[in-house]
Amino acid sequence: MINKNGYYNEHGQYVNPPNKFNCESRCRDDRICCCCCCRCGPGLPGPIGPTGATGAIGATGVTGPIGPTGVTGAIGATGVTGPIGPTGATGAIGATGVTGPIGPTGVTGAIGATGVTGPIGPTGATGAIGATGVTGPIGPTGATGAIGATGVTGPIGPTGATGAIGATGVTGPIGPTGVTGAIGATGVTGPIGPTGATGAIGATGVTGPIGPTGVTGAIGATGVTGPIGPTGATGAIGATGVTGPIGPTGATGAIGATGVTGPIGPTGVTGAIGATGVTGPIGPTGATGPGGSTIYLGTDQSLGNNDFLGLGTSSPSFIRNTLVVPQNATLIGIVLSVRTEPLAVGDTVSARIIRSTDCGNTTVDTGIIATVTGPSSAAAPNCCAVSVSPPVAVNRCDLLAVQITRTGNLSALANGAAATIIFSIP
Secondary structure, eight states: OOBTTBEEOTTSOEEOOTTTSOHHHHOSOTTSEETTEEEEOOOOOOOOOOOOOOOOOOOOOOOOOOOOOOOOOOOOOOOOOOOOOOOOOOOOOOOBOOBOOBOOOOOOOOOOOOOOOOSSEEEOOOOOBOOBOOOOOOOOOOOOOOEEOOOOOOOOOOOOOOOOOOOSSOOOOOOSOOOOOOBOOOOOOOOOOOOOOOOOOOOOOOOOSSSSOOOOOOOOOOOOOOOOOOOOOOOOOOOOOOOOOOOOOOOOOOEEOBOOBOOBOOOOOBOOBOOOOOEEOOOOOOOOOOEEEEEEEEESSOBOTTOEEOBSOEESOSGGGOEEOOSSEEEEEEEEEOTTOOBOTTOEEEEEEEEESSTTSSOEEEEEEEEEESOBOSSSOOOEEEOOOOOEEEOTTOEEEEEEEEESSOSOBTTOEEEEEEEEEO
16 A cells, blocks of 8 residues: 555665655655656664554555665674583492402312223223212392482583674664554566567578488577566665573482492312223124125017027027026026017916026026016006016026017017016025
8 A cells, every 4th residue: 555655665665656756855865766756765763663453455566677686784793602611520430349259169079090991892881970069059149239429510601692793774772563564566567678580590492302401591590688677685684682591401310339249159079980891892793694686687689489588688599698696696586577568368478597507508497487478468568577486596607598488479579578587695
């Protein structure tokens, strides 16, 4: 709102209403006059009265141009900081109670003498372990002493006053707040400078046949930007009030002293270890028990009726398919597999162990035989058999061979066969 005597603008400056007063007689600085009005500085302010009711906000006037930035007043020197009061002495910590002496260690019992080692034989009985000495009682724990008192903390000295900030003009005494004046209308906004003309865009070159690209026309210059108005002056900062002193800290209670620790009782005597008995002599080595072994035979060649099965070989010759007995043993049995050979009902394939005791000049049937009896097929395989014959004793250097015989279908076994001789030693 505008009063009859003028108004204060947003910078706190008093302005006469236009066409009402003589600028030369009312302004202190006739250089700050525009639009038939002046921004005249206020007179010395009177004491601040109580805060009155806030007046209605006047209509916003036209914004005038931004004035130049005024000089910022110097900030006053900071006042000297008062010294910090001395820290109170720390109270002494109470003395630690005396630690009681450790009781003496009990005497260790003597170790018994080692018995004489006799001839190797049975182990003698272990001597009894001496009794463990009685453990002395543990002394009582002394009472915990009171914690010594902590010294009183001295008060913190008051904080020195902050130096006053340099005055910006004469400030009246602090008192009640005066009535807030009505907000005046906003000044007229100055015109924005004209925008420079945009340069013409150069013509695009003619596109010729496929080959080099034509020259691109130049881009026109950008128009000139109008100037920005100056910034108005910044108001002065008021002085900071003095900080009050910090109150002293209360004293800490005293810690009691630690009590005396009682002594540890003595350790009892350890009993003596009994003597070790005499070791008896080592007994004789017992006889070696019987062991078992196997001999594996097999061939991938076709195997005819009455042929002999060797180590990867087969033929009608006994001597060509023999193996030698390494030491006196007992033949226990034989296991036969005809693999995938199909058998009709009633067809049989047998494997029997043949023996020679004269380097192959003559042979004898051991009677150990395993027989596979048909039927057997891929859908219902039945290819393996184990002998049920009594055992036969053989000697070192005897020759052995396995003979294959058939009944029913007498054709050769197309995929050969496999057999395992089982024997024991001795």
